[in-house]
Amino acid sequence: MAEPGSPRGQTRRLLSATKLSALLRPQHVVTIKDSASVDQTLRVLAAHRILSAPVVVGAGGACTEGGGGSATGPSGADKAPEVAGFIDIRDLLSSFLHEVDLKALADAKMLKRMRILEEQGARFAGKCIKDLRSLGSDGWFYPQHAAENASLREIIHDGFLHPKDSKRVVFGGTRSRQVVHRLALFDSAGHLSHVISQSDVIKYLYEHVDDMGPLADASITDNGFIKGAVISVRPETPALDAMVLMEEKNISAVAVVNAQGAIIGNFSISELRTIMAEHFGSLALPVGEFLALEHGTEYAGYAIPSSGSSPGGSNAAEELKRIEDSQAHRFAADRTMRRRESHPGYEVGQTLITCSPDASLHEVLDKIVANRLHRVYVCNDSLVPCGVVTLTDILHKLVDA
Incomplete structure (x- = not known):
């Protein structure tokens, strides 16, 4: 363990002394119903310029080809919706890759490739997100009362870097995550109250970079960030x-x-x-x-x-x-x-x-x-x-x- 007065000790002290509550601000959480179509989901994500959103189990029947059901969940509903997980752009694009014949595309010239992708895209747009093949869990869920009192170090280590539910598979999908990029908090009634991303944590740490000590002044080479070839x-x-x-x-x-x-x-x-x-x-x-x-x-x-x-x-x-x-x-x-x-x-x-x-x-x-x-x-x-x-x-x- 790092000594309290060492460069590492200063960073550890900052993370251990900071509670997640220091990062929380009032926000509107965008959710997507599990009965939404791919087209509806993409449009909601694009409209809010976000990469992902929590998925809630919507009332009503299954989504039909052509898109049934609302993309966004009810806001301010008395009954908290059941949360199924997160969906992100990467899940959708990965699922689309499973829909196309990559070998046939590889043998086609560009204009033919475009036509094939357009045709496949039109069919893919109507699919229900809960029925997609490749879905993941790039998010973690935490009771707000517990999260507020957790240290930033606990949130980073147990939430983002070593999520307890990383092996959980949502919607019967196939993707699991060793690291997640966001976590959602829910209140005592089960309503989603906040989504905290890695970016939010990094921004907070930057605002307190002087408390990180010599580690912040060391080069990225000395900090060991340069490793392996860039793909x-x-x-x-x-x-x-x-x-x-x-x-x-x-x-x-x-x-x-x-x-x-x-x-x-x-x-x-x-x-x-x-x-x-x-x-x-x-x-x-x-x-x-x-x-x-x-x-x-x-x-x-x-x-x-x-x-x-x-x-x-x-x-x-x-x-x-x-x-x-x-x-x-x-x-x-x-x-x-x-x-x-x-x-x-x-x-x-x-x-x-x-x-x-x-x-x-x-x-x-x-x-x-x-x-x-x-x-x-x-x-x-x-x-x-x-x-x-x-x-x-x-x-x-x-x-x-």
């Missing part, structure tokens, strides 16, 4: 393939890197928070173009497209290399660079926030809170990512300190 894709990789990779690796994001390995974008679940079922066809697009469209711009990498060809076709990689090697492309790229602000991520319409291996934990927390991020990529002077610091990584470090 990445090229911008010409279809967005659907990037999603499949994320599912296989059980991660929430991949870096998008150019031919030199420099990061030019971040493709994450957060980027998909406003996607609708009718937009699933766009997942056939190259991930660089998909991100650019999401951010209302054009992908700069396609400044000089080849006549009669599409960057997302079956020979996309070869075609892009030929374009990159051409004199015309180099001229166009130079002119584009002069026209555009060349900050990291500009090519896909993002503003990437990165840090160096020498950055302190305090500096990384500042970037995360100021920009409302879930991760920061650690890059060298050439913007080649050598690590990534996530909210979960930070909580693990702090609670183990």
Whole structure:
């Protein structure tokens, strides 16, 4: 155990002395009925710009194809609804991947892929969320009276990082979580009163970073955050393939890197928070173009497209290399660079926030809170990512300190 006066001891003291009640503020909790359709669920999440919501068992019969039942649960009802778990964008997209024939898509050119995905998306939109194949439990439930008196360290360790119900399977789904990103509190009557996320905890800790002692001033390298290779894709990789990779690796994001390995974008679940079922066809697009469209711009990498060809076709990689090697492309790229602000991520319409291996934990927390991020990529002077610091990584470090 860390000595009280040591750097680790200061962090431990901060977490142990702080009660969860210090983080609680009045809030409206958005819930979704288990009888809601995929389409209704996506629209509720997009309208509130949230990645997940608690699911309650709604009154009435099962949801039928075409969407039956209200997406949101009754607000202020006298009788507390039965809570089934959480549902998030990742659950929905993972379930959609199980609906499509990935091999058939791999053999199809981009336009045919888009048509297949649009057709599958239209059918998937009407499915009832409680009947989906891949559902998880990316959340934890806690009685409010107990949570208010629990220390922040207990909440982080027992709630987010080692949830007691991590093996619980909701709705008969297939996904379980070793780590969760949010917890919901319910009052004595069983009504949901708060949803606390990892981001909320990180923000509170940042506001009290001076109480963390030397740990906050140590570099992320010295704190052991840089470990293993950063999983990445090229911008010409279809967005659907990037999603499949994320599912296989059980991660929430991949870096998008150019031919030199420099990061030019971040493709994450957060980027998909406003996607609708009718937009699933766009997942056939190259991930660089998909991100650019999401951010209302054009992908700069396609400044000089080849006549009669599409960057997302079956020979996309070869075609892009030929374009990159051409004199015309180099001229166009130079002119584009002069026209555009060349900050990291500009090519896909993002503003990437990165840090160096020498950055302190305090500096990384500042970037995360100021920009409302879930991760920061650690890059060298050439913007080649050598690590990534996530909210979960930070909580693990702090609670183990």
